[in-house]
Amino acid sequence: IITTDIFNKITNWNIYAEKLFGYKEAEVLGKEADELFGISPVNESLKEMRNAHSKKDFWKGELILHHKNGIALHTEGTFSAIKNENGDKSGTVSVIRDITERKKTEQILQRLTSNLESEVKIKATELTMVFERITDAFIALDNNWNYTYVNKKAAEMHHRPIEALVGRNIWEEYPDLIDEPFFDTLHLAKKTGEPQRAELYYSKTGKWFEDLIYPSPDGISVYYHDIT
Numbered sequence: 613i614i615t616t617d618i619f620n621k622i623t624n625w626n627i628y629a630e631k632l633f634g635y636k637e638a639e640v641l642g643k644e645a646d647e648l649f650g651i652s653p654v655n656e657s658l659k660e661m662r663n664a665h666s667k668k669d670f671w672k673g674e675l676i677l678h679h680k681n682g683i684a685l686h687t688e689g690t691f692s693a694i695k696n697e698n699g700d701k702s703g704t705v706s707v708i709r710d711i712t713e714r715k716k717t718e719q720i721l722q723r724l725t726s727n728l729e730s731e732v733k734i735k736a737t738e739l740t741m742v743f744e745r746i747t748d749a750f751i752a753l754d755n756n757w758n759y760t761y762v763n764k765k766a767a768e769m770h771h772r773p774i775e776a777l778v779g780r781n782i783w784e785e786y787p788d789l790i791d792e793p794f795f796d797t798l799h800l801a802k803k804t805g806e807p808q809r810a811e812l813y814y815s816k817t818g819k820w821f822e823d824l825i826y827p828s829p830d831g832i833s834v835y836y837h838d839i840t
């Protein structure tokens with residue numbers, strides 16, 4: 613979590629920002645955020661949101677930011693305007709999450725779809741290792757809605773061992789999902805063939821999840837994490 617003033621100078625930097633970017637708060641206070649992160653060019657809609665005279669108060673999207681050591685990080689950020697007692701913008705608060713491993717996974721999936729069968733076998737181990745490293749829960753379903761893959765994070769979130777889910781039908785294992793927005797969103801992705809990105813509420817637990825849903829001719833893949 614990072615806050616900046618109206619000139620995009622950093623005013624607050626929490627411990628997780630230190631872990632993610634390698635800078636201590638004392639090193640970054642007063643620094644211009646875009647210069648520190650090496651953002652070039654800056655997303656135009658984000659610049660508009662920061663503008664003191666803009667009516668836009670919120671922006672969400674992906675950014676490539678840089679660690680202290682120069683390594684590029686794929687991140688997802690939500691930026692909200694901070695307003696003073698007069699209702700004027702006085703700065704921005706941003707919540708930033710590292711999605712580097714997820715982007716690597718997506719790139720590997722794209723490569724796998726265009727490779728020969730022999731290359732797929734070579735990459736299978738690499739792909740499995742990536743799925744286990746990502747911090748998001750990940751599941752893959754076939755065209756009959758049976759689990760074909762469940763990573764450790766997903767198994768932890770469902771409080772079920774991986775082997776208890778793989779091969780099982782998701783709607784039979786979790787029939788309550790049929791009445792939830794998740795059911796409709798998965799079917800929309802399958803029907804249209806278009807990826808879906810959605811924030812979905814699960815009434816049974818009272819939690820919100822962000823889901824990234826990727827349909828394919830062989831089934832559907834879902835990345836999700838708790839954003840409650």
